[in-house]
Amino acid sequence: MYKYLDKVNSPEDLKSLNIDEINLLANDIRKFLVKSLSKTGGHLSANLGVVELTLALHKVFDSPNDKIIWDVGHQSYVHKILTGRKEGFETLRQFKGMSGFPKEAESEHDIFDTGHSSTSISVASGLSCAKDIKNTKEKIVAVIGDGSITGGMALEAINHLGYIKKDMIIILNDNEMSIDKNVGGMATHLSSIIRSSRINKVKDDVKKILKKSKSGELAYKTVHKVKGSIVSNFLPQECDLFESLGIRYYGPIDGHNLKDLIDYLEFTKTRKGPILLHVITKKGRGYKFAENEPDKYHGVPKFDIKCGIKEKTSKTISTFVGEKLVDMARKDKDVVAITAAMPSGTGLSIFEKSYPNRYYDVGIAEQHATTFSAGLAKGGMKPYFAVYSSFLQRAYDQLIHDICITKKNVTFLIDRGGLVGNDGETHHGVFDLSYLNSIPNITVMAPKDIKELEIMMDFSLNYEEPLAIRYPRGDVYYLEKGEYKDMEIGKYEIISKGEKVLIIAIGLMVKHSLDAKEILLKENINPTIINARFLKHIDKNLLDNIIDDYDYIVTIEDNVITGGFGSRINKFVIDNDYNIKVRNLGIDDEFIEQGNVDDLYDLVGLSPEKIAEFIKKL
Ligand SMILES: Cc1ncc(C[n+]2csc(CCOP(=O)(O)OP(=O)(O)O)c2C)c(N)n1
Structure with a gap:
């Protein structure tokens, strides 16, 4: 059914294909992804964006001996396809089926289990140190998105890696999107690199020289030194960010140009020390709906390929929370809303539109968001941090140290409490009641239904101590049983x-x-x-x-x-x-x-x- 894809069952099968054939394989993979996810749902747009990048990685590196680590892991579908798991897509994210994330238990090619973001550079750094002690020769590659690299852990790892200077390649997969639009100083900096005409000129110059080498296919051993000096001589100032931290920066390069990708990966493979290759990709590439709305197609339910995702008629609890918060902000000018890169997921998109000056997307930074909220409260605001339960796990210390000891007036709107479904063990919000239970000075509420959730949110407006309101994933529901009185603390x-x-x-x-x-x-x-x-x-x-x-x-x-x-x-x-x-x-x-x-x-x-x-x- 797929001329090229049908013949590929392992990374080995890629090695004998030429660039044209791999490009045709890329087409097959995109068709396969769209068709298959239209039946099961899953992470679509990120995977469509990394088709060529994943092909190039498996062409150049020798997985599983060489280690490829996927940050978050939601973009590892192409990797799964190329490592013998095409059939698994029939059961993608289903009970007992194939995981939507890398799983060590699933394949020797999945080096590390993921689900939460910004861990890949830490893992890869650890592997690089272990490799040195064991004196082995494998290559270690971390693939991280422009959204995930804003996470504190990634920056901590870069800080460390630049100091220990281990041989390691970071692929920065930059599509200028997190789930929603990527935001922050790092995002602005990376965009300015992409848009800088000077850098594009450098790129063109480098390309021209690369093209002159042997019949288009590079003989790396002989030319990599020349290329290295070309690339580093032309290294633009704008890339100072990584360079000054001790990480060699190359790029930006076109992440859909297989030839460039393979050339640059072969080149980075020969270099010593930590390297970052900046690769520009388009989220949703090749499927019109996903290209136009990569955020909406980040995680998709089943859909019709011709018509795209059907508009939902029911309202989710998250949407209700976003709307209610807008209502509260209208009544109280101190209300501010915070999200850690999840404006659509937590329902805060509408708050951003209504009160852009009182809305903060801090990037994938749950720890910062928590302490930032404490700062806002100290400054006299009434912060609401809307966050998924499992991601708030990251901010346990901040909850204790910055919120609860001094009783800061911050409300946590904890979304996705309880079991969440297809994302599996990394995403279930089943620890929050225990970790919140262990911290003094925070009141924790969980409503029986949407009407009680509204009453709790109203209550929060006049409550001036740490508060968490925890609710499940899903559509709004009313029980219409019992009473709906104003909240009184400790009343069952x-x-x-x-x-x-x-x-x-x-x-x-x-x-x-x-x-x-x-x-x-x-x-x-x-x-x-x-x-x-x-x-x-x-x-x-x-x-x-x-x-x-x-x-x-x-x-x-x-x-x-x-x-x-x-x-x-x-x-x-x-x-x-x-x-x-x-x-x-x-x-x-x-x-x-x-x-x-x-x-x-x-x-x-x-x-x-x-x-x-x-x-x-x-
Ligand atoms: C700690 C944590 N917070 C939030 C998320 C939710 N999340 C999943 S993917 C994603 C966006 C990642 O953006 P990027 O790394 O640029 O990857 P892309 O999807 O754009 O390829 C976010 C915020 C998460 N997985 N982990």
Whole structure:
């Protein structure tokens, strides 16, 4: 079906192809990616942008002996195709299927597991040091995007690498996009390099000389010295950034010109010390819809190839949060919004449009965003940092050190709490209740539904201490059960009365518990359900009054059990010598794989059906 792709099953198969054939293979790969992702969903635009780059890397380097490390890893699909995993695309990101990220367990060509950004240079530096000690000869290449290189870890690694001067190649894949438009001083600097006509002239001069060499195909051993001096002689001042930190800079080069890519990679391969090759690519390349809207096509659901992604008719919780925050900003001029490179994902795009002067996209920098918010609060503002639960993990120390010790007036809007689905273990937000639970001075709330989320956000406006509001991924939902009163700290809600078993659930798990109750009622089992709303504040009055009426307390949370919501209730029961049995439902000390969210909740025993089964056994 694919003339060239059908013949390629390993990097070895590339070695015998000439440039024209590899270009044709690139066409096949793009068609394959679009067709295959239209059926499964996945990360589309970043992968379409790195087709030639990945082909060139596998043509020039000898994977897995040479180590190619993909930052974030969402752009590793072409690498997967070239390393014998075409068939895996049928199950991409599905339960038990092929991962959307590099996985050491999946292939010897996947050198390091990723998912969160800005780790590749650290990993590659470590590998380079190990290689020196072991005295082995492999090449080490880190491929990092212009978005991910803004992350603190990447900059820390560059700082270190420039000092230790290990042989290593950093490929800076610059498409001028993060998920949304890349922002910041680094992005501006890189764009100015791309747009500098002087540099383009240098590039042309270098190209001309390269072209004169043996019949277009370079004999590197003889000419690389000349090329090195050409490139370094012409090294433009604008590239001082990396050079002054001790990293040799080459580029920028056209990341869709295979010949250039292969030439430059062959050349960098012969150089000593740390090198950065600046490669310019177009996100979404080759598929019109993705080229026009690379942000929208960053992560796609299933779609129709001819029509593109269908517009959503339902509203997501993130969109609701963005709109609500705009509403709050209208009422209170101190409200400011912060995102770490996730304006669309967290729903803040609308805030940017409405209040551009009170909106900050800090780049992929969750640690900075947290302490920056503390600074804003110190300056008298009312900061809201909207962030995915799993990415906030990076800012644990900042939460303690800069927010909570001195009780800064910052609200964290924690999106994607609980299981998130197809991105798998790196992205599930199942640790936040535990890590937030461990930090004093922060109030943590989780709403039962969208209406309660709104009440919590209203509450936050007048609350002047650290606050986190945590909600799941997905579309808005209303329970229309129980009360919708103003928030009072530490007040639980009995959402459904019953007997014998007292379920105390938090956030989305209130909904699952209510659904479980529907199942149980058919068998005349009728548990009481409490909506806890708060992670740390226990409604002692309420529990003291009713606890003796029950045989069991069952706590339910979409979080790891260790240190989570249930642990608070356990302590309450122990401290007060209550004679009641307690069970904790949650995630039991394991990383949860990828899959459909409902299936995964079932897998971990938190689907309504599994909760019902559990209660029935009690
Ligand atoms: C710590 C962390 N924060 C946020 C994200 C979400 N994220 C995934 S890809 C991406 C953009 C990366 O941009 P870039 O490195 O330029 O890659 P591109 O998609 O443009 O190829 C972001 C912000 C993440 N994976 N990790």
